Structure formats: C-alpha cells, structure tokens
Amino acid sequence: MSRRIVILGGGTGGTLAANRLRRVCGADVEIIVVDRDDRHVYQPGLLFVPFGLAEPEEIVRSRRAQLHDGVDFRLAEVEHVDAPASTVHLAGGETIAYDVLVVASGAALLPEETEGLGGAGWGQEVFTFFELESATALAAALAELDRGRLVVNPVDMPIKCPVAPLEFCFLADWYLRERGVRDAVQITYVTSLDAAFTKPVASAHLAGLLAAKGIALETEFATGQVDGAQGRLVSYDDREVPFDLLVSIPLHGGPAHVGRSPGLGDELGFVATDPHTLQARVAPNVFALGDATNLPTSKAGSVTHFEGDTLVANIAHHLAGEPLEPSFDGHSNCFIETGFHKALLIDFNYDVEPLPGRFPEPHLGPLALLKESRMNHMAKLAFQWMYWHVLLPGRDLPGISPQLQLAGKDLSQLPTLQGGPR
Template sequence: MTRRIVILGGGTGGTLAANRLQRALAGECEITVVDRDDAHVYQPGLLFVPFGLAHQEDLVRSRRRQLHDGITYRDCGVDHVDVEANRVHLAGGAELEYDVLVVATGARLVPEETEGLTGAGWMSKVFSFYDLEGATALAGALRDFEGGRVVVNVVDMPIKCPVAPLEFCFLADWYFQERGIRDQVQLTYVTPLDGAFTKPVASRELARMLQEKGIELVTEFNTGEVDGAAGKLISFDEREVEFDLAVVVPAHGGAECVERSWGLGDALGFVPTDEHTLQSKVRGNVFVIGDAAAIPVSKAGSVTHFEGEVLVRNVVRYLAGEELDASFDGHTNCFIESGFGKAVLIDFNYDTEPLPGHYPSAVGLPLLKESRLNHLGKLMFGWLYWHSLLPGRDLPGVSTAMPLAGKRFELR
C-alpha cells in the first residue's frame, strides 16, 4: 500500500525534506507539502535589504517550483493537526490523512506581545528587518536618516539566526561610514543575553568587534515596553535606552497551527523533539525539522540543512520498522557579515562551542576571524540555497556532522 507523508510548511526545511524524501522513496510514498502561499523568501537575504544591497525581487521565488516532480503542493493554510487520528485539517475544511507527518512550520514573529512595539512609531521610527515588509520599509528610513541614536534590540530569545542583529550593527557601522555621517550616529546593541552572544569564546570575540567599531553593548536588558512616541526602550527592571531609530527583533513563537493542535506543541508553540533523531516526543510518526523543533540549537537555515539528512533517514527507517539513527549532533554554521566586504564564520554543535581555526578542515575558511573569503562564502550561500540546499543535494566537502579537524581546542 502506498504510504502518505504530509509535510507542513514549504519553507527551508519542508522543501529540502520533501525533495530528499522524494529521492529516497520515489514510487513508495505520496508526498504532500502544504503552505499558505506560493512565495518562498530567502530569509538570510533580508539582512541586506535595509542597506539597499538586496531587493524583494532577488529574494522571492515560487515555493511550488522548488519541489521535485511527483510531490504534491497544496497552497492552503493549515488549521490544526489531530495527532490521535493522523489527520491534518486545512483552512476551509479539507482534510489530509497521513502515515508520517513532518512538521516544518518554522517560527513566527510576535511583535504584538511586547507592549507598545507595534504602537506609536511602528514603521516610522521603530522597525524590524525580520520580514520583507519591515526590511523594505527600513531601507527608506535608513536612507533618510541624517544622524542620532540608532538602537538594535533583541526582545527575547529564541530568535531566528541569533547573529543577524549583530550583523545588522556591523553593516550599519559600514553604511553610515559610506554615507559620511558615522560620527553623527550613535549605535547601540541591546540584548537580553549577558554578552554579545551565547557561547563564551564567540561572545568575547564579537564583543571585541562591537567595541572596535564604536558600537555600545547593553546586556541583560529584557525589553518590557517600546515607547515609540518618547523614543525609548524600557526594560522590565525599569532601565531605559533612548533612540531616534529602533531596529527591533521581536519575540518569536511557534506556528499558530501548532498552538491550535492539541498535544503537539509546548508552551511557546514549538514541538518537543528528540535532539538526535528529530522524531517528535509527541507521536512516533511525527518528525520535526527546522525552527519548529524545540531542541537546543540555533534557529538557522544551516541547522535545518544539516538536520535534513538524519530526518529523511529516520522517516525511511520508521516506515521500514527499523531502529532510528541518533546521529544529529546540533551542527550549526553561521557566516557573520561584518561590513567592508568581510565576514566571520562560526561552526559549532551541541558539545563544542565556536572555536578558532579553519573550516571544514585545517585548510579552509578561517573561523572566528574577519575575512574577505568568509564574505564571499556568505554571498555564495545564496546561490547554494536555491540550487543545492533546497533541491536536497549534499554540499561538496560539507558534512552533516560538525568536523573537528581544523579547530583549535587549546584556546578554550
């Protein structure tokens, strides 16, 4: 009997999982991907939009056209999942039965959860570059900005791509220098973390870079309110940071359809998942890929890509009644754009924090160090995303497991 695999979400994880599954199981399974529109956004490109370095038309392609022949695409919202009955309820009332469900519904921005954030000043002096609309509006505001206090604020963790707000700071420093007004702009990075980043070695290096570029770092600031009219961020412990222009990364939650599915999500709407097999803890026939998973990794496209191989192997093994592969190691890889045509690369996993050295081996891209080569790597990633990562191909020389070769452990 032909088995049915339903994939919720046609973003990074849903697309690459569908294409890999189609290759592994062609003819044995019917694969259906569901998403609510046909516009796949290359989210890493959003960082460049405010600085006029990328535009909407460079970043958006048809979701359907990223899927291999033989995969069914349903352009429809998901209302909820009945995990007891193995059934997905679509918006409008249609239903999809499944043997295996892959949840790839990502993370959702919830700016309305922060008092005042979407109130006075929203989209005129308070912006987010985390979606196309915000990134495009911010491009106009930055163009018109003639000087004053620019604040980049992360409201709460977890967020997608935790290095993106730091990259924004570095690019803003470059951008205002290019425009010849850097001395009239005070740049401040405001984070709830106790340092520039979560992991100690990378946090020290990134804090040093902020300092070198004249960007003030405010830590342990838990934003309770954004007062756009008065131009200030107010923390829960009543500290204040003043701004003329605020670039805010709103809090994130899981997809609403996960929240509406009884027994599927946790309190934040993410799906409890085994961090090594990517099988959900909810039901044996539910697997999770990408930002939707409640596992201790960064919410990043690179992680989603590395998860793909293990997830697909485990769906195949589950259908064959075999033991699952528990080899996903939390591998994460981030290019951090640092301005002036350079970038820093970090590579880490559950057990190993970002360390200096080279990637993917002793000869390769420099780790934790600004370099032109890393910037070219970041630019190339855009091409690889559409032509290799989404089609579900392995990247040459890039393994799913984090490589140890090339890393310098003595500096920990």
C-alpha cells in the same frame, strides 16, 4: 497502497525534506507539502535589503517551483494536527490523513507580545528586518538617518539566526561610515543576554568587534515596552534606552497551528522534538526540523540542512519498522557579516562551541573560523546561489559533513563543557 508523508511548511526545511524524500522513497510514497502562501523568501537576504545590498525581488521565488516533480503542493492554512488520528485539519474543514507527518512550518514573529511594538512609530521610527515589507521600508529610513541614536534590539531569544542583529549593527556602522555620518550616529545593541552572544568564545570575539567599531552594548535588558511616540525602550525593571530609529527583532514563537494541536508543542509553541533523532514527542510517526522545533541549537538554515540527513534517514527507518538513528549532533555554522566586505565564520554543535581554526579542512580549508576575512564574505554571498540550486533541491554540500568535525579547530580553546543533549 502507497503511504503518505505530509509536510507542513514549504520553507527551507519543508522543501529540502520533500525533495530528499522524493529521491529516497521514490514513487511508492505520496508526498504532500502544505503552506498558506506560494512565497518562498531567502531569509538571509533580508539582512541586506535595508542597506541596498539586495533587492526584494531577488530573494523571493515560488514555493511550488522549488519542489521536485511528484511532490504535491497544497495552498492551505493548517488549523490543527490530530496526532492520535494521524490527521491534519485545514481551515475550511478539509482533512488530510498521513502515515508520517513532518512539521517544518518555521517560527512566527509575535510583535503583539511586547507592549507598544507595532503601535505608535511603527513604520516611521520602528522597524524590523526579519520581515520583507518592513525591511524594505527600513531602507528608506536608514537613507535619511544622518544623526541621532540607532538602537538594535532582539526582544528575547530564541530568534531566527541569532547573529543577524549583530550583523545589522556591523553593516550599519559600515553603511553610515560610507555616507560620512557615522560620527553623528550612536549605535547601541540592546540584548536580554548577559553578553553579546550565547557562546562564550564567540561572544568575546563579537564583543571585541562591537567595541572596536564604537557600538555600545547594553546587556541583560528585558524589554517590556516599546514607546514609539517618545522614542524609548523600557525594560521590565524600568531601565530606559532612548532611540531615534529602532530596529526591533520581535519575540518568536512556534506556528499557531502547533499551539492548537494537543501534545505537539511546548509552552512557546515549538514542536517538542528528540534532539538527536528529530522524532516529535507527541507520536512515533511525527517528525520536525528547522525553526519549528524546540531543539537547543540555532534556528538557522545550516541547522535545517544538517538535520535533513537525519530526518530523511529516520523517516525511511520508521516506514521500514527499523530503529531510528540518533545521528543529529546540533551542528550549526554561520557567516557573520562584519562590514567592509568581510565576515566571520562560526561552526559548532550541542557540545562544542565556536572555536578558531580553518573550515572545512585543517590545511585545505579556505575559510577562517572566528576571524574576519574577505573570503568568508564572498562565501556568504555565494551561498545564495547554493541555497536555490543545492540546498533546496536536497543535494549535499561538497566537503561539508552533517556532523561537526573537530579537524581544523584550535582545541586548546575548548572549555570543558557540561550537560547538553546526549
């Protein structure tokens, strides 16, 4: 009798995991992917929609169409997981038993967790670009903005792609300059962090870019209320930031079904996951990857891709009764659009923060780390093709290791780091 792998989520993680497992395990294993819709959104493209740099129809495809032959796609809502019984319960009463479960159902936006967000002003003066319909509506609002105060506010971490709100600020600066109205629009980046970004070396570079572009930085702002009627952000300690147009990145949490599944998630609804093996804490035959995990690394597509190697290898080890490999090191890299056809690139892991240098090789690597370049911008644009044709099908990116490589990096700026997953 063949064994069954059930994958919850047909996004980046679920799709690449299913396709890799199909190739590695062959026909001896049944693979089922469950998702509530058949709408796969290329999420990095959402950043470009408000500026007219991408059309909505360009970044949406069928989930089912991205899966290899032999992978079963089920259109259904997950009610909860019964880990002791190795069973997934679907809305409507259907159940699916599994030998291995992979939770790859991403992160959910939770605007209802912030007072006023989604209420007065939503869709008129308040938007988010983390969701396609709102990103599309935001394009019209930006086109009409010719004076006033533009505020960008990630309510709190963690969020998908932590650099995306900064990218929005940089692209807004460029967009408004191209329209000739930048001097009449004040841009403010409001964050709960004590700096522009979570990693000190990268944060210094990014804060410098904000200052150079005349973008104000408001730190340690714990957003408690969005007052759309009066056009103001209010913090829990009663600080206020006024706005004419607010771009909010709502609180994120784990998928609702994780919270309904005893033992599966943490207090935020993210799957409690071993940071190196990707095995879930709840049971030996449950694994997780991508934004659904509680791992202390960025919720980004590159992380999911690098996790794929470890996940697939460890599922094969589990099915064979072999020890798991603690091979995932938290590797993440990300292009950061800075406007004017340029971008930065950062590359880091659990223990090594972003450093200057070259990527992926010290001498042949064409991409500059922590330095603006047109080549980085072109590479970010090219990644959309690679996403659909290389990453989702489960292929390796040529010349790029799943583990962080120190070659090519300026180690003189490497601080002595303590802690982190070991």
